[in-house]
Amino acid sequence: MTTTTQAPVRGAAEPGPGGRRRWTEKVLGRQPLGILFAAPYAVFLVAIFAYPLVLAVWISFHDYFFAAPGAQVDRPFVGLDNYRAVLGDPDVQRSFLNVAEFLVINVPLTVVLSLVLATALNAAVRARTFLRVSYYVPYVTASVSLVAVWLFLFSKDGLVNQLLGPLAPNPSWLVNEALAMPVIALFVTWKQLGFYILLYLAALQNVSKDLYEAASVDGAGRLASFRNVTVPGVRPATTLVVILATITGANLFTEPYLLTNGGGPDGASASPVFVMYQKGIEQGNPDTASAIGVVLVICVLLISLVNRKLLERD
Amino acid sequence: MVSTGSTTRDPRDAVPTRSDARDDDSTPSTARGGRRLLGTLVLFAGALVFLFPFYYMVVGSLRAKADTSVAGALPFGDFTFDNFIAIDSRVDLLGSLLNSAIFTGGVLLGTVVFGVLAGYALARLHFRGRGTLFAVMLLVQIVPFQLLIIPIYVMIVRTYGLADSYLGMIAPFLINSAAVFVFRQFFLQLPDDLFDAAALDGASELRILWSVALPLVRPALLTVVLITFIGPWNEFLWPFLVTKDTSMQPLAVTLANYISNIAGRAANPYGAILAGAVVLAAPAVALFVVFQKRFTGSELSSGVKG
Helix, strand or coil: CHHHHHCCCCCCCCCCCCHHHHHHHHHHCCCCHHHHHHHHHHHHHHHHHHHHHHHHHHHHCECCCCCCCCCCCCCCECCCHHHHHHHCCHHHHHHHHHHHHHHHHHHHHHHHHHHHHHHHHHHCCCCHHHHHHHHHHHHHCCHHHHHHHHHHHCCCCCHHHHHHHHHCCCCCHHHCCCCHHHHHHHHHHHHHHHHHHHHHHHHHHCCCHHHHHHHHHCCCCHHHHHHHHHHHHCHHHHHHHHHHHHHHHHCCCHHHHHHCCCCCCCCCCCCHHHHHHHHHHHCCCHHHHHHHHHHHHHHHHHHHHHHHHHHHCC | CCCCCCCCCCHHHHCCCHHHHHHCCCCCHHHHHHHHHHHHHHHHHHHHHHHHHHHHHHHHHCECCCCCCCHHHCCCCCECCHHHHHHHHHCCHHHHHHHHHHHHHHHHHHHHHHHHHHHHHHHHCCCCCHHHHHHHHHHHCCCCHHHHHHHHHHHHHHHCCCCCCHHHHHHHHCCCHHHHHHHHHHHHHCCHHHHHHHHHCCCCHHHHHHHHHHHHCHHHHHHHHHHHHHHHHHCCHHHHHHCCCHHHCCHHHHHHHHHHHHHHHCCCHHHHHHHHHHHHHHHHHHHHHHCHHHCCHHHHCCCCCC
16 A cells, blocks of 8 residues: 555556565556455445355255354255255245246336337427426335335225226235236336336437438338337347346335235235245245245346347347 | 428528438428327326326325225315324334434445445556456346345344344445446546546545545435435335334334234224325435436436446
8 A cells, every 4th residue: 555655656657666566566456555445345245245145055055044143053965955845836836927927017018118208208398307207206216105005096995996997806906816916017117117217218318310310311200210210229228128127026025015915815926035035034944945046046147148139139 | 391481591591400300201290290299298198197196195195084986086175184193103103214214324324435435446446356346246236135135134133143233224235336336437437637637746546536536526426325315215125124123113114014014903094004105205205306317317327226
């Protein structure tokens, strides 16, 4: 550190006063103070991400249970037993199917709605600020608050059913096995959409105006230029939106816990993270819960890779 | 290709400008205006759909009796603050708000202090491991936090015994990676000359950070505070797991427990729930409406995950 504070110039052109400086430069870099500045963040990343990731994998291969802090207990290696138990568990299978249903509804809806709304917003002349804020307000609000309103809106005698009258589903939305998951998918689409609209708005600024002019000269209407200029122009943003929406879906917890009262009815809206919570913390089996987590991470990575390949091929 | 209705005297008027060329297509201007109007109408209708639950939350929180009929959605009738009093008597509203504020404040403090340092180092200093740290930072953005919940729970609650403590609540959120990214992008786009001049004057790295970089950081700071605030303030799962003692729970957890356990006993359960929902939502919504300029796509495109 002392060597840098005395160094008059930041450039590498200045040779060090002695061998010691050149030695530190080689090992620590030109400005070793950076290590000190970045250290808290690096330690944080190791403690909160890298180590838990390794620990999750380790736990999933052992017969692990909770013990009092500091207690020495034996936790034998059990190979793939936890994975076998998890993959054969109908509750777990159900939760993965539920989240698949969620993604099939949520991801395409998110991509289409956010791109169309961002395009319209980009062209809008009036009240852009009001519109932009209206669309992202659900994103910045706590899920718990919004779930409270949706509970009220979608309850048996709620406003939605009052408006539908005889068309109201029976059993009602949140206690209907076929409808609980779609309502959650719709809720999350609504809540997150504003964020993706902002991502698309930024991406739209990078689409060259000349391309629109060229399309217009060629006689392309609005729809044609949307399809041939906008959609390909924002493709990298689309990849990002699909991957982020998939990750958000894999993380689903608050909505099944509160909106459908614990993954109900009868597990029809239980998500993998909710089952992880039940098995790991409520029932005290962190080993099987960790195995669910590892399987889920692998699924998310695979989906992301496939999406990238599909969306970026030309 | 006539762009305006007036007769063209100046020959330059006959040449369409850039914006004219973009607007101009074969359709007559009335149809074009009609379509633009349609687009605007769709946007406004969508905005109303997006805002309606917020409006309904406020109206519902002010009604003495829950009214789920269509008329109940209209802003008429007797309004009362009884529901706010009811939720405050059922749960410790002020205590929960205070816990939320401490949780959020701790995360903001950690993110601002350590995030500025890390962002500055990543943008401006050459040190061993910079590339690795940057790569890990990007990687972290796609590792879903919820999936690490079991090992983090094991570490914080079981190994370190930090259940029901602010430290245990704050630790997993201490430094927001998206905020580090925003700081890095900000320091990266400052002109090199600024730093070179200070270095030529013999200023140390520490001094350059303190007197050159930090005084300029304010716009990035506001963006960072906004995107960091909504994390802990709205977070439910982690504080829910780490706090069993109700006097330690932040408002999101208190309200969720109220919804799932004890709401049935209040005179107007929905009214009390919605009153709590309004209290939880208000600070974040207010912050983002007031500082909406700092929350745009270009501010965020760097920050990937909010």
